[in-house]
Amino acid sequence: DSRGSRHSMRPGQTSPLQHRKRREERKVELPDTFPEKVLEIESWIDKGEFIKEDLDELMLIYSQVVEYYNSINSDKASYYADRIQATLMKPNVLERMMLTSKDPQKLLQKDQEIISKRKQEKNMDHHQKSIKKAQEYNRKKKERSHQMTVREENKIKEKKQTLEKIIEETHKAEDTSVDQVAKDLIKQSTDLQKRLAERRRKK
Known part of the structure; x- marks a missing residue:
């Protein structure tokens, strides 16, 4: 049948389903915030100065990184999957999980202190940048x-x-x-x- 021959696959030819699958795989990319955000959140965790949203964001980034390296068949996928487990087993993370159930009020107070400290640091950075900008202006003048x-x-x-x-x-x-x-x-x-x-x- 000549009509059937038109639909037959040639050796090495990609089927429409395979082509679509490969196209979808190519869309997987590393998050824009990687690796700077990962390093920032990990430093907060190591110092015990992190909130739930930080941990959630880190887990999301790690998951996207694992998905990306899986899509290109890289061994790094396993490495970052292990990083997820290692992060969840860190003493500061385990301590937070315990406080979530045992003393939520203390945890809330701690989170508020962390958020307040970050705002102060951000304002300080802005002030220092303003001073630096003024100094640069005077120098050029x-x-x-x-x-x-x-x-x-x-x-x-x-x-x-x-x-x-x-x-x-x-x-x-x-x-x-x-x-x-x-x-x-x-x-x-x-x-x-x-x-x-x-x-x-x-x-």
Whole structure:
């Protein structure tokens, strides 16, 4: 039957079902927060400064990581699966689980202290960033001011050299009127340079 032959699979050909499965597997990706968030939460757990939401988030990230490495047949899947078990067996995690049933009020108080501490640290970070930003602004402002002063001094120097050349030429030509004008211009330039120097000393 010619119609049946059209639906027959060729050697090495992928069926639509297999193709869809592979396409779905390719969609599995590592979480955006991995590994930075994992390191952050693990440090909180090691210090005993974590709340339930932290542990839940860590378990979710680990599960996504395991799923990702499974999709590419990597041995890392087993490693991170073991990390899940190791985390749940940590003393601080076990202690929290005990408090959940034995003393929920104490646990709630501890969580509030942790949340409050993090807010303070976050505000402190924001304050330090603001100070750093202000310091950077002042530094750049001073740099720009210095560059402008140097540029202005260079222009005055060039102008003075040009005027000195004019004087030299006027001496040769014995043109006293032009010579006096050039001297006046040099005096103005020198006075301006002195004012700039005085202004820098006042800063």
